[in-house]
Amino acid sequence: MAPVIEVRNLSFSYDDKKVIEDLSFQMNARDFVGLIGSNGAGKTTLLKTLVGLLKPTSGELLLFGKPIRQFDEWSRIGYVPQKNALNPLFPATVREVVLSGLYGKRKLYRRITAEDRQRCDDALYAMQIADLADRRIGQLSGGQQQRAFLARALVGNPELLILDEPTVGIDAETQRSFFSMLRHMHAHHNIAFLMVSHDVDMMRAYLGDSPAATSGKLKFYVKSMDGAASCRETDLTHALKDWPGASEPIPAYQ
Numbered sequence: 737m738a739p740v741i742e743v744r745n746l747s748f749s750y751d752d753k754k755v756i757e758d759l760s761f762q763m764n765a766r767d768f769v770g771l772i773g774s775n776g777a778g779k780t781t782l783l784k785t786l787v788g789l790l791k792p793t794s795g796e797l798l799l800f801g802k803p804i805r806q807f808d809e810w811s812r813i814g815y816v817p818q819k820n821a822l823n824p825l826f827p828a829t830v831r832e833v834v835l836s837g838l839y840g841k842r843k844l845y846r847r848i849t850a851e852d853r854q855r856c857d858d859a860l861y862a863m864q865i866a867d868l869a870d871r872r873i874g875q876l877s878g879g880q881q882q883r884a885f886l887a888r889a890l891v892g893n894p895e896l897l898i899l900d901e902p903t904v905g906i907d908a909e910t911q912r913s914f915f916s917m918l919r920h921m922h923a924h925h926n927i928a929f930l931m932v933s934h935d936v937d938m939m940r941a942y943l944g945d946s947p948a949a950t951s952g953k954l955k956f957y958v959k960s961m962d963g964a965a966s967c968r969e970t971d972l973t974h975a976l977k978d979w980p981g982a983s984e985p986i987p988a989y990q
């Protein structure tokens with residue numbers, strides 16, 4: 737199977753400011769990659785090049801074995817950008833935000849099918865925000881908004897989930913339960929994770945003490961799930977059935 741991400745000798749500059757220099761790394765299906773680096777190290781810049789928002793200055797970037805120029809299966813990738821404070825007047829409801837994760841540019845005007853609604857309900861349920869579905873997202877707490885954005889990224893059943901500091905602005909207790917939720921998802925879903933975090937202790941506790949790769953100020957910590965029983969079914973509710981003690985609630989995440 738082709739690596740999920742393959743980066744070869746990638747460099748990126750904003751005008752003449754070099755931010756990423758000659759970076760090479762790869763991640764495989766079901767890997768959990770933690771990306772750690774000081775402020776300004778280029779973490780967000782790297783994630784943006786990986787999802788096609790920025791074009792590398794030089795080097796090669798392959799997604800699921802395809803050069804990014806030819807890659808068009810964006811539904812295989814979920815992306816949660818760095819958190820921005822949402823204007824409380826932002827009018828979309830949580831359900832609308834989550835559903836928008838199903839529409840690529842080309843599908844923008846297609847009708848919402850019963851299947852779309854079911855997927856949306858599953859994602860809301862998985863993130864335990866079903867009761868917030870009809871609330872305006874701008875009126876939710878930061879942690880609730882993050883859950884909604886995560887549901888949006890998950891609704892298309894991605895094989896790769898890219899998270900840019902998903903717990904910024906969230907209290908320590910909630911960060912811990914969020915992280916344990918990710919660990920459960922890593923164990924039971926067929927998803928690879930690439931996550932930027934400043935929480936070095938939490939990342940190291942799961943991913944080990946030594947980085948698998950280093951480039952400039954960027955450090956990549958990796959935990960593979962090779963050989964773990966892979967579920968054939970990928971829908972979120974199925975994954976929840978695998979939760980230890982199916983009736984046990986998902987760790988609270990406010």
Ligand SMILES: Nc1ncnc2c1ncn2[C@@H]1O[C@H](COP(=O)(O)OP(=O)(O)OP(=O)(O)O)[C@@H](O)[C@H]1O
Nearest residue numbers: 750751753755773774775776777778779780781782
């Ligand atoms: N649009 C831009 N134009 C010019 N320079 C930029 C732009 N965005 C970021 N930079 C610069 O590029 C460098 C890398 O920024 P980036 O946001 O990728 O860092 P980061 O590792 O994600 O940092 P942080 O931990 O603070 O989020 C920084 O020096 C930043 O000032």
